[in-house]
Amino acid sequence: MNQRQFKLILRNAVLAAIPLSAQSGCMTAADSVKKDDEPIKIDNPCRTGESTRKSATEAYSAQIDLVKEPISAQQCIALCQEAFQKNRIGGQTDFAKLEKIQASDCSTKTQPFTSRPFRAPPLAEPSTLVSCQIEYTAIHSPYTCPKVVPGRMPNGIQINDRNDTTQSSIASYLANMAAMETAAITAFEYLVRELTAYGAPETLIAQAQQAVDEEKRHAEMAGLLAAAHEATVPAVQIDDFMLRSMYEIALENAIEGCVNETFAAACGIWQSEYAQMPVFKKIIGYITDEEISHAALSWEIHHWLMPQLTPMQQQAISKAQIKAVDELMTSFRQKGDPAQQSAFGLPDEASASVILSQLQQSTWRDIPSVH
Numbered sequence: 496m497n498q499r500q501f502k503l504i505l506r507n508a509v510l511a512a513i514p515l516s517a518q519s520g521c522m523t524a525a526d527s528v529k530k531d532d533e534p535i536k537i538d539n540p541c542r543t544g545e546s547t548r549k550s551a552t553e554a555y556s557a558q559i560d561l562v563k564e565p566i567s568a569q570q571c572i573a574l575c576q577e578a579f580q581k582n583r584i585g586g587q588t589d590f591a592k593l594e595k596i597q598a599s600d601c602s603t604k605t606q607p608f609t610s611r612p613f614r615a616p617p618l619a620e621p622s623t624l625v626s627c628q629i630e631y632t633a634i635h636s637p638y639t640c641p642k643v644v645p646g647r648m649p650n651g652i653q654i655n656d657r658n659d660t661t662q663s664s665i666a667s668y669l670a671n672m673a674a675m676e677t678a679a680i681t682a683f684e685y686l687v688r689e690l691t692a693y694g695a696p697e698t699l700i701a702q703a704q705q706a707v708d709e710e711k712r713h714a715e716m717a718g719l720l721a722a723a724h725e726a727t728v729p730a731v732q733i734d735d736f737m738l739r740s741m742y743e744i745a746l747e748n749a750i751e752g753c754v755n756e757t758f759a760a761a762c763g764i765w766q767s768e769y770a771q772m773p774v775f776k777k778i779i780g781y782i783t784d785e786e787i788s789h790a791a792l793s794w795e796i797h798h799w800l801m802p803q804l805t806p807m808q809q810q811a812i813s814k815a816q817i818k819a820v821d822e823l824m825t826s827f828r829q830k831g832d833p834a835q836q837s838a839f840g841l842p843d844e845a846s847a848s849v850i851l852s853q854l855q856q857s858t859w860r861d862i863p864s865v866h
Contacts, residue, residue, distance in 0.1 A: 498791045501790070501791040508854050509765050512765070512847075513846075551630070554626070554629075555627055555629045558624050560623075574625050580596055593631050601626070602626050647682045647683065647751040649678055652734075653732045654674055662727060665835065666725060668838075671729065672717045673721040676716075677718075680707060684707050686744075689738060689744050720778065745808070749816050752794070752797070753793050754820055757790040758850070758851065761854065762841075766839055766840040768840065769840030770839050
């Protein structure tokens with residue numbers, strides 16, 4: 496599928512949702528905001544001050560380099576738990592923290608490690624695929640309004656939100672947009688290094704490098720918008736680069752690229768039509784054209800990586816993708832802030848549901864169902 500076809504699929508998903516939005520009356524001219532050079536000053540209703548906790552259990556596996564073989568059951572559990580804490584994908588999009596992490600039912604499988612480039616650090620052979628069951632509690636932040644639709648986020652990201660209750664919800668949205676666009680720069684920089692390390696086709700590497708430059712422009716534009724509305728942009732901290740296994744890269748790409756970036760691109764098309772803030776409408780239209788190419792790149796990487804993984808790894812990635820789609824829908828089931836919805840053209844629950852449904856029938860139709 497080329498980028499033109501991919502863009503057509505996303506636009507069709509958005510067009511399918513338009514009749515529902517028109518009936519809901521959630522985004523009309525009557526809800527328009529002030530001029531783009533007049534920041535809106537309203538109380539921020541997006542923070543409740545209380546966190547929520549939710550326990551979960553999931554299967555997890557990671558490729559780990561071991562100096563000695565074999566390892567004990569206790570060592571297996573310790574390694575699997577450590578890898579989970581370090582490489583956990585997801586969660587950062589809603590500022591979730593994890594606690595009470597426990598691993599069980601751990602098993603190992605020895606397998607040769609994929610070749611590394613001469614610049615990579617020397618690794619012990621062989622590598623081991625460690626698999627286990629993980630139980631944990633996710634602590635979600637008190638941010639309850641619909642957030643910026645997430646694109647590609649790097650592994651090991653921490654967004655230090657200062658919980659500024661004095662700024663408007665408009666400023667809060669722009670602050671988070673600037674933070675996420677900044678984080679996306681590093682995400683693609685790391686992706687370039689990992690694609691190079693594993694000998695990916697030159698076309699994929701070149702497209703990922705181009706995305707770095709594009710994300711820098713996106714971050715600059717979002718930063719200027721945030722500054723114009725006196726927004727406090729959260730500090731973004733990202734772990735130092737460490738070359739990961741192909742499975743870990745494929746898992747991140749499947750979620751951050753094939754799900755989040757794909758939906759973000761479709762949502763950007765919607766916002767470029769419905770945003771009532773003139774300058775944002777122009778900027779999101781410009782950004783979306785490039786985000787569509789980033790999402791298409793994610794799918795190209797996905798199709799290159801998946802055949803190189805084991806059936807168990809492929810199944811784990813499919814489950815993670817399904818969970819990521821469900822989490823996207825959940826984020827639109829909360830009561831939205833009218834000023835944000837109007838200014839930034841955010842889809843309401845009904846519209847987002849139709850867009851997601853259309854993507855499930857087209858772009859995500861090949862993800863195997865998990866019961």
